[in-house]
Amino acid sequence: MPDATTEAPLLGHEVLAAVLQVRAGSLQVLLWQRAREPHMHRWSLPGGRLRLDEDVEHSIRRQLKEKVDVRQLAHVEQLAVFSAPDRVPGPRMVASAFLGLVPSDNDPELPEDTRWHPVGDLPETAFDHQAIVRRARDRLRSKLSYTNIGFALAPPTFTVSALRELYSAALGYRVSATNLQRVLSRRGLLEPTGDTTRPGRSGGRPAALFRFADRGMQVTDPFAVLRPPAAKSR
Amino acid sequence: MPDATTEAPLLGHEVLAAVLQVRAGSLQVLLWQRAREPHMHRWSLPGGRLRLDEDVEHSIRRQLKEKVDVRQLAHVEQLAVFSAPDRVPGPRMVASAFLGLVPSDNDPELPEDTRWHPVGDLPETAFDHQAIVRRARDRLRSKLSYTNIGFALAPPTFTVSALRELYSAALGYRVSATNLQRVLSRRGLLEPTGDTTRPGRSGGRPAALFRFADRGMQVTDPFAVLRPPAAKSR
DNA sequence: CCAAAAGTGTTACGGCTACACCCATGT
């Protein structure tokens, strides 16, 4: 029976976020450099202790606001709990890890110790933060395929080729603009604003501007093999 | 700056599992009935406090072993953190929730207070445990489509119609045996053992026995729209 | 008129559903 009196451990709980943004054609993550031991000079994820009066979602949003002035988080979601007893030196600390996404038209002012780093070329990271970044990247890549999560990487309006570059950078491989437009349009995610851009100095047809129909993530492709029998509506 | 000295809250951390099994044609979850306040007589998920020397995965496996004699967990995975400050009365308690799966040929002996309940017809549940059960059910349903997770619901060998009933119960809708066999075979998940069953008293062709090729979950259907360009191998 | 960039039309293909049909057994 619950003999909780003999052993009722209390422990620290921190929240950490891998905040991702496509910058200069590559997927980057926000890291700050530690100024103290342990792991001095290594780069780590923003976050901090969970307070007693907030849940983990509120906590990570608060900490990101306080510490790194990122108010433009278009999307935040839980990744997983990281709880190895020795994941950080010293007293036990369990971490709830999050994925955060910033649209590419934002360029938040950062504190001195904070910088964006390409997820494919990370500096020396602290603790288990590299694993968290990898998880965040993989989660984003999956969700780009079967959800509308692209809205969280894109500006309010954009051309298809701009969107293609965002997707290519995030996915790590070339995406065809032709098919990207068709896939997203057929699913009803993309709608034309009616406006067009002026072509650059080298000419070319002016590009139509689009926006995402919904902000707020939703699964758009059931990708369900073994799906329920089709409703006979004919 | 991290003014952690003034506020360094320590809190309780529990691990909880929604252990699912297909029993009597329906998807069921293991619950025990509370004998004490708070929420006396309500039904709750097995689990308990996280110890200082273990991570959450080890903890949930240990607790399931100790408390409910389920040694046949074919699959365990993290679901999410539940952390609302008032999710349980009294001192702050954060929960890491898990999904557990038991193959249908096991019938573990249960303590007096513990019973299986259909996920579609739950009794009065304690705290936020109903939400956790829903999450577990939804996760299972998704993964049945694009992973080999069926192995964790099925006995070591089985007929296609037995498998069909497991899938139907878990998914909540009728699945065609014909297509189930083909989908799983094409993906290389299913292999024939060579044996057959004897038909029942009413006759019929004897069914071939199959097994899952791999135990251990893996994503089998990339379901990736926007997938990387095909490798030109011809 | 040509180059550049955007967007459309068309074909091919893979993977799935649906359903008709064939197979093997008990009575």
Added chain:
DNA sequence: ACATGGGTGTAGCCGTAACACTTTTGG
């Protein structure tokens, strides 16, 4: 023979990838 349950063949559909082609601009 025939009922019962298991398994296969095949046609059609849906959605995407690939690529040729058309459209619209600047020089």
